[in-house]
Amino acid sequence: DGGITQSPKYLFRKEGQNVTLSCEQNLNHDAMYWYRQDPGQGLRLIYYSQIVNDFQKGDIAEGYSVSREKKESFPLTVTSAQKNPTAFYLCASSLRDRGRGFYNEQFFGPGTRLTVL
Amino acid sequence: QQQVKQSPQSLIVQKGGISIINCAYENTAFDYFPWYQQFPGKGPALLIAIRPDVSEKKEGRFTISFNKSAKQFSLHIMDSQPGDSATYFCAATPDVRFGAGTRLTVKP
Numbered sequence: 001d002g003g004i005t006q007s008p009k010y011l012f013r014k015e016g017q018n019v020t021l022s023c024e025q026n027l028n029h030d031a032m033y034w035y036r037q038d039p040g041q042g043l044r045l046i047y048y049s050q051i052v053n054d055f056q057k058g059d060i061a062e063g064y065s066v067s068r069e070k071k072e073s074f075p076l077t078v079t080s081a082q083k084n085p086t087a088f089y090l091c092a093s094s095l096r097d098r099g100r101g102f103y104n105e106q107f108f109g110p111g112t113r114l115t116v117l
Numbered sequence: 118q119q120q121v122k123q124s125p126q127s128l129i130v131q132k133g134g135i136s137i138i139n140c141a142y143e144n145t146a147f148d149y150f151p152w153y154q155q156f157p158g159k160g161p162a163l164l165i166a167i168r169p170d171v172s173e174k175k176e177g178r179f180t181i182s183f184n185k186s187a188k189q190f191s192l193h194i195m196d197s198q199p200g201d202s203a204t205y206f207c208a209a210t211p212d213v214r215f216g217a218g219t220r221l222t223v224k225p
Contacts, residue, residue, distance in 0.1 A: 004160075033213070041217075041218070042215055043161075043206065048213070090161070092160075100148070100211075103211060104166070105166055106163075106213070108161045109160050110159060111158070
């Protein structure tokens with residue numbers, strides 16, 4: 001079964017703690033993304049990566065960090081610098097359209113709900 | 118910086134009715150327009166997508182209409198069902214921009 005997995009499904013963080021959210025895909029997709037979704041809100045891009053060992057900041061990168069050591073994996077760390085981390089976090093991946101040179105639709109994981117205690 | 122504007126924010130439709138969600142974009146470099154459906158507590162799932170070389174694409178009860186000159190596209194859900202109640206997002210690529218989402222409620 002091909003797809004994107006995220007773990008854990010629910011995560012609780014104490015004040016001042018760093019936590020890492022896992023994202024794995026076996027779709028052989030080139031690009032991976034992290035989004036944050038607040039209740040009743042849209043998707044805000046945190047970070048994205050188009051190739052191993054390279055990533056770019058999205059619109060709300062402050063307080064977050066990522067790594068892309070393997071094509072299949074794109075973990076997100078929510079640091080203590082992120083003052084309001086309670087949200088639903090979504091990971092996605094997409095395949096590069098060789099003809100267009102760009103990326104088409106994204107495939108999303110099931111999400112991780114992070115709550116700060 | 119919202120490059121894809123989506124409306125309405127919420128929509129209530131009776132069962133069997135037509136649901137219409139509209140999106141407008143600014144960047145003429147956008148050349149692929151997917152729509153996503155998201156149920157509460159789940160990740161968005163690709164519903165249907167269109168390229169600007171066609172004006173309409175239909176898949177079952179879901180249709181995308183595209184107006185390249187107006188830089189607008191819309192999702193039509195025919196014979197709306199309570200199971201269609203979800204949040205719908207339009208998007209545009211490259212550059213990966215999402216609309217703000219429309220919460221659709223279909224009343225039985």
